[in-house]
Amino acid sequence: MCGVFGAVTPGTDAAHVAAFGLFALQHRGQESAGIAVSDGEQLMVYKDLGLIGQVLDDRRLPSLRGHLAVAHCRYSTTGSTKWENAQPTLRIGPRRALAVGHNGNLVNTRDLLARLPGGRSRLAATTDTDLLTALVADHSAADVVDALVEVLPTVRGAYSLVVLDERRVIGVRDPHGFRPLVVGRIPPEMLDPSGQEPLGLVDDADRTGWVLSSETAGLDIVGAEYVRDVEPGEIVVLEPGREPRSVRFAEPHPHLCVFELIYFARPDSYMLGRNLYEVRRRMGMSLAREHPTDADLVMPVPDTGSPAAAGYAEASGIPYREGLVKNRYAGRTFIQPSPSLRQRGVAVKLNPLREVVRGRRLVVVDDSIVRGTTTRAIVSLLRRAGAAEVHLRVSAPPIYHPCFYGIDTQIETELIASRLDVDGIRDFVGADSLGYVSIEGILSALDLPYGGFCFACFDGRYPEPVPYDAASRKFVLEEAGVHAHG
Numbered sequence: 001m002c003g004v005f006g007a008v009t010p011g012t013d014a015a016h017v018a019a020f021g022l023f024a025l026q027h028r029g030q031e032s033a034g035i036a037v038s039d040g041e042q043l044m045v046y047k048d049l050g051l052i053g054q055v056l057d058d059r060r061l062p063s064l065r066g067h068l069a070v071a072h073c074r075y076s077t078t079g080s081t082k083w084e085n086a087q088p089t090l091r092i093g094p095r096r097a098l099a100v101g102h103n104g105n106l107v108n109t110r111d112l113l114a115r116l117p118g119g120r121s122r123l124a125a126t127t128d129t130d131l132l133t134a135l136v137a138d139h140s141a142a143d144v145v146d147a148l149v150e151v152l153p154t155v156r157g158a159y160s161l162v163v164l165d166e167r168r169v170i171g172v173r174d175p176h177g178f179r180p181l182v183v184g185r186i187p188p189e190m191l192d193p194s195g196q197e198p199l200g201l202v203d204d205a206d207r208t209g210w211v212l213s214s215e216t217a218g219l220d221i222v223g224a225e226y227v228r229d230v231e232p233g234e235i236v237v238l239e240p241g242r243e244p245r246s247v248r249f250a251e252p253h254p255h256l257c258v259f260e261l262i263y264f265a266r267p268d269s270y271m272l273g274r275n276l277y278e279v280r281r282r283m284g285m286s287l288a289r290e291h292p293t294d295a296d297l298v299m300p301v302p303d304t305g306s307p308a309a310a311g312y313a314e315a316s317g318i319p320y321r322e323g324l325v326k327n328r329y330a331g332r333t334f335i336q337p338s339p340s341l342r343q344r345g346v347a348v349k350l351n352p353l354r355e356v357v358r359g360r361r362l363v364v365v366d367d368s369i370v371r372g373t374t375t376r377a378i379v380s381l382l383r384r385a386g387a388a389e390v391h392l393r394v395s396a397p398p399i400y401h402p403c404f405y406g407i408d409t410q411i412e413t414e415l416i417a418s419r420l421d422v423d424g425i426r427d428f429v430g431a432d433s434l435g436y437v438s439i440e441g442i443l444s445a446l447d448l449p450y451g452g453f454c455f456a457c458f459d460g461r462y463p464e465p466v467p468y469d470a471a472s473r474k475f476v477l478e479e480a481g482v483h484a485h486g
């Protein structure tokens with residue numbers, strides 16, 4: 001997972017807007033952050049390892065001048081956490097200068113590498129994004145949009161991109177639209193000057209601002225109105241003083257990652273016209289209908305389990321209560337890259353409310369079980385706090401298959417559901433009972449058909465062929481020496 005943001009802010013600095021927008025997307029990646037800006041003539045990038053507020057602080061932002069910006073926060077899947085792999089990537093080629101922020105994961109990196117004259121020696125980083133940036137920057141087409149139209153049909157996998165050249169910010173979504181990307185409009189009166197010298201602008205020029213964001217929550221924070229989604233297979237070009245321009249490079253075959261709706265995206269974001277808190281509450285209602293139980297209290301694993309727990313309580317009539325307190329300064333355990341960090345993360349992250357838990361039969365609602373180790377630690381915490389019974393309910397189906405489109409569930413053997421059946425998982429995590437919502441239960445909560453989504457990690461139906469040899473459990477891409485990223 002990663003977060004991407006783009007901003008066109010005529011007459012004022014785009015870096016401030018982009019940094020705020022990115023801040024609303026911090027949950028999508030916490031390893032590195034960066035911004036690329038252009039003043040209409042020259043590109044400049046600043047990026048580093050760390051959280052957005054640490055990297056893009058008040059000392060840095062004033063030096064990033066220009067009315068165009070793209071920004072990125074990163075969560076790697078297999079590429080290592082080092083400065084070179086932070087984004088946006090910058091490439092100053094003989095034909096054009098280009099900066100790119102990427103959310104997703106490419107699945108034909110080896111083929112793409114073969115198309116790059118000079119191969120790996122031409123790359124500064126070890127990410128698929130660096131390779132994609134090089135292919136577009138070096139393409140012989142006269143214009144960056146033309147280069148994208150030529151290169152993108154050869155690219156397979158998941159990519160929601162924000163692209164910056166000297167004069168434009170460009171949004172791109174792959175033909176499946178695995179990852180979200182929306183367009184917003186900032187009315188001129190909402191374009192807050194950065195407090196610095198205004199940037200040059202003719203008086204009567206249109207000062208409307210335009211932004212791109214992984215999620216609608218990024219629009220809210222900068223005062224932008226939602227305009228529309230970037231469609232799967234579409235390029236949207238944003239330029240000062242002009243309405244967004246649409247260029248199609250492929251037919252759409254929409255397969256939005258259903259995990260975005262279940263877990264990853266913020267509950268205050270909207271996707272497919274639906275508020276995600278409401279969607280998750282309804283998933284909890286489906287869960288209660290499919291897996292009822294006798295209990296005293298329903299409680300969430302905070303924070304992401306809360307909407308589904310509220311829905312479970314509502315549909316079951318069992319009272320809702322908070323029983324676990326989360327340390328808000330501990331990162332998401334699932335998103336930490338190393339297993340040892342993940343395990344230590346559970347203990348620092350959650351603490352039970354003993355008065356609530358003691359002697360009670362609990363329904364505990366979580367949004368997913370990936371490896372099972374976090375869940376086991378939570379059940380054990382609750383038992384030590386005196387819980388009489390722990391009935392675990394999960395608002396996602398069992399995860400049987402790895403994801404190749406930008407989520408860190410890549411090694412099949414790490415997925416507990418690929419090794420154990422539901423009873424085996426219940427025993428492993430130490431719960432009294434365990435129930436997962438079904439795919440049908442999710443679709444009924446969404447009130448949408450199966451066809452528009454990717455459910456591959458639940459049912460193995462990959463919308464895009466993947467570079468994984470299931471028999472040898474090896475990734476073909478690793479042989480190419482170019483790592484995928486989130």
Ligand code: SF4
Pocket residue numbers: 178257258259260402403404405406407454455456457458
């Ligand atoms: S495989 Fe799973 S996590 Fe990956 S894009 Fe599909 S639904 Fe999302």
